[in-house]
Amino acid sequence: MAEFDLIERIRSRAPSRADIVLGVGDDAAVVRVPPDRELVICTDTLNAGVHFPLDTAPFDIGWKALAVNLSDLAAMGAQPAWCTLSLSMPGDDPAWLDSFLDGFLALAGQHGIALIGGDTTRGPLSIGVTAHGLVEPGRALQRGGAQMGDDIWVSGTLGDAAAALWLMGNAGVGATADGRRNPKPALAAPPTQRAHSGHGETLRERLDRPQPRLAVGLALVGIAHAAIDLSDGLWSDLGHVCRASGLGALVEVDALPASASLSQGFAADDRRTLQASGGDDYELCFTAPPSARAQVEALELESGTALTRIGRMVAGTQVAGVDAEDAPWVPERTGWVHFSD
Ligand SMILES: Nc1ncnc2c1ncn2[C@@H]1O[C@H](COP(=O)(O)OP(=O)(O)O)[C@@H](O)[C@H]1O
Ligand SMILES: Cc1ncc(C[n+]2csc(CCOP(=O)(O)OP(=O)(O)O)c2C)c(N)n1
Ligand SMILES: [Mg+2]
Incomplete structure (x- = not known):
């Protein structure tokens, strides 16, 4: 399965939100930030063997990659809104990808955060997530x-x-x-x-x-x-x-x-x-x-x-x-x- 088939597999499952102008599929995503909110942005990477044991189930890798970013939004007092997913993986295993997405999207669904873009490349297993959240102006916890x-x-x-x-x-x-x-x-x-x-x-x-x-x-x-x-x-x-x-x-x-x-x-x-x-x-x-x-x-x-x-x-x-x-x-x-x- 080639890069664009993998991306289509991800796109077809990405949850939507009314404030997404343009989601997965273009050069970049476009979202509508409410005028009365500040945007909170964080990013964390998980590398195989560094951030999770090599025997970790793909469901759990997907879950944890999003969880550690949602945890940063929580620490800021932010309401999760959108995220991107940079996925580097050694092979084109669709079953692995499906289980990974099961974990990632299960947690995303719980917190109403939508996947709006990312990047898919061949390489050592590494997952980078960037999460965006919203806070009332001046109210982010620091x-x-x-x-x-x-x-x-x-x-x-x-x-x-x-x-x-x-x-x-x-x-x-x-x-x-x-x-x-x-x-x-x-x-x-x-x-x-x-x-x-x-x-x-x-x-x-x-x-x-x-x-x-x-x-x-x-x-x-x-x-x-x-x-x-x-x-x-x-x-x-x-x-x-x-x-x-x-x-x-x-x-x-x-x-x-x-x-x-x-x-x-x-x-x-x-x-x-x-x-x-x-x-x-x-x-x-x-x-x-x-x-x-x-x-x-x-x-x-x-x-x-x-x-x-x-x-x-x-x-x-x-x-x-x-x-x-x-x-x-x-x-x-x-x-x-x-x-x-
Ligand atoms: N490569 C980098 N480029 C720019 N900023 C970075 C980089 N790595 C870390 N930071 C910033 O440094 C600060 C501390 O990072 P980190 O210890 O990873 O925080 P956290 O534990 O919340 O993920 C954060 O504001 C983070 O955005
Ligand atoms: C295989 C494996 N070895 C060691 C650890 C322990 N560990 C790896 S990274 C880390 C700290 C958190 O990671 P970091 O990249 O510093 O995240 P951040 O502080 O930026 O959120 C810990 C406790 C682990 N989770 N898995
Ligand atoms: Mg960090």
């Missing part, structure tokens, strides 16, 4: 808005995806807590000998099918002072909020939310490390004033997504951790950094 004394919150649970990778013997690499390059795996020791069996599948689903927290992100507009999505690892990503806001963060490491699979399958030390710096969470981390606690708790009920208070913004420049006894806690690494080895 990394730099955190204020002294703000509570720090995270959605969902942390560490599951990194745990899945670890169980596969595929630990991530990252920078050390002081920012130096470090080629060591995220967790140097072998997995704790605990009852991992039975949890592997749940954890793997968290790696393969992240749920972008769009409802939470949209509702946080007007409540949160700052927001970011967690892709590299909490310590690393919250560090971006600190730098952009000119503040430090104090995180209670034992308050970090964990799934039952993570708590039951891992010793506390390993669990903390996975939650603090494992990466691939695609949860939201946001700050809000203590006066907004009731609003955040109401949002938790309304959205059905757990929202957990994990610390507060303090004077300083970086992320500091304390354990349940108030003793300092420092992760081995801050998170995932490309080119760090």
